[in-house]
Amino acid sequence: MTTEIGQSSVRSDAVTKTTGSAMFGTDIALPGMLHGRLLRSPVPAGRIVKLDLSQVVAAPGVHGVSTAADVPDRRSGLVLLDAPLFASDFVRYEGEPIAAVVAETRELANQALEFAVLEIEEIPSVTDIEAALAPGAPLVHPDWESFDTSPGMAWPRSGNVVAESFADPEGVEEAFEKAAYVVEDRFEAGRQYQAYMEPRMAIAEFDGQRFTIHVAHQFPYNVRDRVAGALDLSPSQIRVIGHHIGGGFGAKLDTGLEPYAALLARQVGRPVRLANDRPEDLLTCQCRENAVIKIRTAVSKDGALLARDVEVLMDSGAHATDIPFLTSIPMHVFGSLYRIGPVRIKTRAIYTNTAPTGAFRGVSGTHLYFALERHMDHIANELGLDRLKYRRSSLQSDGAQLPTGQVLNDAGILSKAFDAIERKAPWAELGIGPNRGVGVAACMWLTNPMPGSVTLKLNSDGTLGVLTAATENGSGAVATGVRQIAAEEFGLSADKVIVTMPDTDAAAFDAGSQGSRTTHIVGRAIHEAAVQVRARIFETAASLLEAAVEDLELADGAVVVVGTPTTRIPLADIAAAAQAAGGPISESGSYTTPMPSVNPTCASGLLFPAFPTPTYHVHVAEVEVDPVTGGIRVLRYLVAQEVGRAINPQAIRGQIQGGVAQGLGYALWENLWIDEGRYVQRTFEAYGLPLATDIPEIEIVLLEHPDPAGPYGAKGVAEPPIIPVAAAIGNAVADAIGISINAVPITPERVLEALVDLR
């Protein structure tokens, strides 16, 4: 019997995506559809003195307008309920919605908004995280104390500090007192735009009782719940249907335009579409948060890491979004990879008058590992030790504990990842020559544990239907991973498996494409359902073949009697027979990863307490710096990635290649520079995404270390490749020019500035 596991089976969506027939969210048009646009704040902070929309209402083609006066007086949010649908008194970031208009066409809606009379008196703002903490700094939300949280959620917060997590274990000060060296660094990281190719959109319909919302979204169930929260509805009043997604990378996990589309559709009784234009999308996207990280490590004479003291500031922007969860991430990073004593970690997320930030592939990990691994280079240099050798001698082994108390059973994989890179590109041979340098960086990352489910049905033609609300964001997790796992469970080829598009009326809850979870979680849910489906298949086949269930097996789309392969019955016949006898074969399965146990008192505000199903990674970069232009060329880039089990090697290669490309963008070019609360870059052209000529071929080694929790040993794959890139590049650049640049992106300007300082 052939196996699907480990095969580079083609994506189920590859053909329709190359012929133009795949329908993305922005391709959907409904009969009678109208077009909504949002009136957005032109300033980062101010008091709305006047808002007069009478001329907007009277403009050609306009069907209606909506403002704060038309919606429930409530705030909503993912975890902290701090965001109004429309600003009514104060605006808190440039781009904040103030009103919505719905018209016959997008052009007419845009023209109508020109007639809006909006007067805003600018008020003092805070647009910098460190300034926001200064005594007497203006509060982004003077009424912060009144905000509710999601049920059961509580964490320390105060004023402009929207969330704080603090771990203060015993022994830190004592360790610093007896340290031979204290190594100290400060790191800064910019704000990265997800820059998916399809701008965010939503189409809503209202039939008088229920809403249907068409999305291209990573997490349809969250759309349902968040729209319900914003409009004070019951979640089941809303049906969310997912279409092909033109990229998301985390930015399409929270709601954006969906509540406004629903609101306007109810108001005018016709389908309403909202779609961002690119500058609007860039301006209001929940980008990766900018951050400042201060780190101090006590080191013994022989290089032992005695203790560490870390302070992290993350810019949450004007609302909390999912950032309170991210304040837990440093607890999983700063005591990982290397043996270390007690680690004190204080992480604060800060409100500023800028667009709210949020999830981006490898949440916070990009800047946290940049800090950790740049700092390790600094320590090695301080000790006069080779940076690679020092790392390898300090590596954690199986059974290591994180500061949370979580035990890493397989931490020793990291050592194998270093071995794999060394075999491919010996360290001593890299970074040789003028202006050249080499850098290494490692990371440990989770597979998101959140729940998922499937219903499997055996179709009357012998194909297998998989009903799930899981989303294919482009990674291939559904188009390859989920489909291949389902096929494998029944001895089918992947092309005999049909996976539905998400529909919250039909499929049970799924937590969306985030944290590399889909293949692992949904794959395991498939396994749970498959056990039951196979039981019914064998039970039916046993009676048709007059054989014992124990003597049957699945092979090539049929049930065969073991030992007599000619005695077989196709799955199509079994499906038909079962349907006539006991009813169609259809069974469901669910899964969520049990959370590893941690010490609950290790830190305050630990909303995301553990890193389940961890994977291990080592990246090596070789660069050349042009001392005249400050430009950085990546000569070689190597990745050793542990994946549990590679379900589809070519798809994984695509995730690594693409993830490293995004990481190179983050390391070298991409940043939404903020000037007095306003983004300087406002278009794709100005933002500067990596081009085909910028990205080298990544040299990849996959390490397999199957996870007993399955499916087929697979762990999360897609997030980690972006994470250690900035660290590896930063270390390589420092090696090349002999100066530390502790801020990303490492732009030519920053390189030249560093070189000038040296002279």
Add this chain to the structure above:
Amino acid sequence: MRIELTVNERKVMLDVPPSETLLTSLRERLHLTGAKEACVEGECGACTVLLNGRPVDSCIYPTAASSETQITTVEGLRGTDGKLSPLQQAFVDHFAVQCGFCTPGLLMTLSALLANNPDPNRAEIQQAIVGNLCRCTGYVQVVEAVEAVVREAQR
């Protein structure tokens, strides 16, 4: 304005305002939604179509200027037998597609490249697509797909 042009070898007649872009005409009047709207500044290439065989950013190209031209969109790349073009098939086989939103534009730009230069080297392929942004793939598997087409054609 009344405009006559040929789209995917079919004659069409359009009555459009002078400011309408070719992308809007294709997507909203002719229901050819393969070309995508992603930036509307001619930066990302997701809207690329061929105009008389030459790739253009249809999001900033006025329909009014396309009178009497031959337009090819991604929907027109399949052979008359319905088979994928060799480049389309190579995109499928070599995992050049992830989210797929940039794919139609890449296919058009690269179809034009191969029509003009059947034997491009890696640098030439990369250079050809600097006007096509892809956020998912890191471009390498796209380039490999083109190289596979070139290899196959030379066999």
